[in-house]
Amino acid sequence: MPENIATSEAGSPLYLRVRDQLAEQIERGEVTANIKLPSERVLAERFETTRVTARLALAQLEAEGRIYRSNRRGWFVSPPRLIYNPTEDYSFSDNAVTQGRLPRTETLEVRCTVASAWLAGKTGLETGDPVVLVRRRRYLDERPVLVENIYLNSRHLPGIKGFDFNRSLWKLLRDQYSVDLVQKKIEMFPTALVDPQASALSVNAGTAGLCVNRCSRDAAGVFVEFDEEFWLHDTLSIQVNVA
Amino acid sequence: MPENIATSEAGSPLYLRVRDQLAEQIERGEVTANIKLPSERVLAERFETTRVTARLALAQLEAEGRIYRSNRRGWFVSPPRLIYNPTEDYSFSDNAVTQGRLPRTETLEVRCTVASAWLAGKTGLETGDPVVLVRRRRYLDERPVLVENIYLNSRHLPGIKGFDFNRSLWKLLRDQYSVDLVQKKIEMFPTALVDPQASALSVNAGTAGLCVNRCSRDAAGVFVEFDEEFWLHDTLSIQVNVA
Structure with missing residues (x-):
């Protein structure tokens, strides 16, 4: 058994026993990643229960x-979470390619x-300072997994707005501006996705997510x-090794 | 404005406009941490809407x-998340005391x-090896914020079962066994709390949580x-600085 299954006690609600099975x-690998599950109707029949219970x-x-x-395509088994250190x-x-995934x-x-004022507090900019906002959506194996708001210091990066942001931003900064992002302050916490993030990921407002904020500076500080990244809650695993 | 408020567009559902306000x-600090919010009935009157909308x-x-x-005591503003690096x-x-919080x-x-088999895969133990399981609940300012399952290598820690686990486990290992946990593999991901974790935290099964797994070894490996820690989703912020 590769993961810890919290098995419901006898006497627990029926939907939790269906969930356990x-x-x-x-x-056990009987249904695997990206394979469609049977419909609620079929599941209800198989577990001899109601569609309401199957849905729960x-x-x-x-x-x-x-x-x-x-x-509109039904339920699928989640692929492994992308590991992020x-x-x-x-x-x-x-990172995605290293883990055998197809990024886009x-x-x-x-x-x-x-x-x-919020961004100023996070970055040390003054409220009202010019920034370029880039909104991107990122995919793994053609499933959208995150949307991000990137705020770029436009005084420090003249002409940045004209570049292609479908490629790696870090490579762009290095190749075009000789800027290496060497100081990073990263903050990660569970949150609920609201619009416009939720609709960009085709989920309902209130769906669980993981917010990853990253404030990056160059060698001079x-x-x-x-x-500001908003990940679907089931797509990322943060891993850190300390020795 | 200390945090980024995703403000709903005009034409968004009414409950999201109530949420924005x-x-x-x-x-703005008009209601602060651990202060009780008005009841659904009062909120519905104040925003001239229904209790259903207030509840959403x-x-x-x-x-x-x-x-x-x-x-049974109503709604409260969440205190700041505990920062965990x-x-x-x-x-x-x-960590809690440093941040001005009262731990228990x-x-x-x-x-x-x-x-x-799951634990063996995570730790390198053989399936069936003896372990001592310690389940603890931890509080910040008397709010329960996490429950944890600690699996201890009992062959390596003879007599560990008899000690007091309401105190720091790391200090216990150091003081009683001269064991320092120098190698740690940490894994963190959003999850839903199920029983027995959910009921130990007095929330419904399915409430959003954050799982923090930590596998620790001594200097010899x-x-x-x-x-295996299960945090309420709104209680922890993971922060890492890279320089």
Whole structure:
């Protein structure tokens, strides 16, 4: 059994017993990543229960990150979480490829704006300082897994708005501006996805997510970019090794 | 404005507009940590809406970690998340005190058991090897914030079962066994809380949580303890600085 299954006690609600049986099938590899689960109707018949109970069991497995729903296509077993080690220095794309995944980045919006009080507090910019906002959506194996708001210090990066953001931003900063992001302050916490993030990921407002904020500076300590990532809750595992 | 408020667009559902107004009051400090919010009935009157809409707005704020529900006592503004830096070496209690919080640890269960296949895979033990399982609940300012299953290598720690686990385990290992936990592999991911974790934290099964797993070895690389922590989703912020 590769993962710890919290098995419900006898006398627990029926939907949790259905959930246990489905979780065991997933653990045993009888249904695998990205394979479609049977419909609620079929599951209800198989477990000799109602569709309401089947739906509760599926919702529980979804909340645990074991299955996910794809718009109008039904329920699927979640692929493995992408492992992210915040102490290491790799791009999303390199990290995904290393783990045998197919990454893709899609730029949703690029525009000039000014730092809010919130952004100023996070970065050391003054409220009203010019920034370029880049909104991107990122995919693993063609499933959208995160949307991000990237705030770039436009005074420090003249002409940045004109570049292609579908490629690696870190490589762009290094190649075009000779800027290496050497100081990073990273903050990660569970949150609920609200719009516009939820709709960009095709999930309902209130769906569980993981927020990853990254404030990056160059070698001289100058603020370069603030990246606010909103991941689907079942797509990332943060791993750190201390020795 | 200390945090980024995703403000709903005009034309968004009414409950999200109620949510925005409540979020702004929280951000402005008009209602502060651990202060009780008005009842659903009062909120519905104040925002000239229904109790159903007020309840949806509260559920949304709860999912975001801005408010929490205390059993039968109503809704409260969430206190700040405890900051946890996995690359630093401090105990829960020391970390909490440093951040001005009052920690408390309560041992729920101590028993001898054997390593499951899951635990063996995580630790390098053989399935069936003897372990001592310690279940604890931890509080910040008397709010329960996590429950944990600690699996101790009993061959390596003779007599460990007899000690008091309401105190720091790391200090116990150092003082009584001269064991320092110098190698740690830490894994953190969002999850849904199921029983027995959910009921130990007085929340419903399916409530969002954050799982923190920590596999610790001594200087010689011998497995000492595996700690599986289940945090309420709104209580922890993981922070890492890279330079």
